[in-house]
Amino acid sequence: MPEAAPLPLDPRAIRLDAAASGREDAITQCGRVLLEVGAVEPPYIDSMLERERSISTYVGEGVAIPHGTAEGKDVVRHDAICVLRFPGGVDWDGERVEVCVGIAAKGDGHVRLLSELAQILLDPDRARRLREATEADAVLRLLQPAEEEADS
Amino acid sequence: MATIDASTIKKIVVACDAGMGSSVMLASTVRKQLKSHGVEVVHTPVNSIPADADVVLTHAGLADRARSSAPGVPVVPFRVFIGDPAVAKVVEAVKKGGTFDA
Numbered sequence: 088m089p090e091a092a093p094l095p096l097d098p099r100a101i102r103l104d105a106a107a108s109g110r111e112d113a114i115t116q117c118g119r120v121l122l123e124v125g126a127v128e129p130p131y132i133d134s135m136l137e138r139e140r141s142i143s144t145y146v147g148e149g150v151a152i153p154h155g156t157a158e159g160k161d162v163v164r165h166d167a168i169c170v171l172r173f174p175g176g177v178d179w180d181g182e183r184v185e186v187c188v189g190i191a192a193k194g195d196g197h198v199r200l201l202s203e204l205a206q207i208l209l210d211p212d213r214a215r216r217l218r219e220a221t222e223a224d225a226v227l228r229l230l231q232p233a234e235e236e237a238d239s
Numbered sequence: 240m241a242t243i244d245a246s247t248i249k250k251i252v253v254a255c256d257a258g259m260g261s262s263v264m265l266a267s268t269v270r271k272q273l274k275s276h277g278v279e280v281v282h283t284p285v286n287s288i289p290a291d292a293d294v295v296l297t298h299a300g301l302a303d304r305a306r307s308s309a310p311g312v313p314v315v316p317f318r319v320f321i322g323d324p325a326v327a328k329v330v331e332a333v334k335k336g337g338t339f340d341a
Contacts, residue, residue: 202263
């Protein structure tokens, strides 16, 4: 692990007007963003596609969390997440996905953000705000852990 | 299928393939729900479930791998990551005392 890992959610890794032709395209786009922010090496994208073929990463409320396999961790450079919003929707094996939270992790740097995402998914109103977000700031605010909790 | 007395549960392991995404989210919600109940909730890859796990929650598609990775540990398979009835049963049983099937 690098000593000063960048923030897991880099504002540059938020894309709110993406469009994808299907699930694999959407996952590939997530992988490319993780690549652009320097979180992964190129083979990680294939690892994400492989992971998705084994079990869908759809988690409810129009949200999927594509990420790599256990082997894919070898090509993760630092923990990171990206948020891609697909206002036109993506067919996700029968589910409609409007937000992808792509994950690259070899440690636990992303755990707080994912915990917050889980809380959002349990709250239909906040989940709707995530799906309808048109500004990166809104996404950052939603995913910002509400209080400093020492849980992980 | 065995019936488990929830009062024996001290450590819940949420397992997924890489221990990177879905298990992290589910573990965090279960941990929050069981805060104050003295139960440890951890997330791990399905191939490295710790031996002291009292119960394993894992996606139905990984249940067989979880059983061979942690022989003798009860496995509760679920299908949805948020709000799965099988997971809710375990949480309720731990909170209120009672049993669940695994």
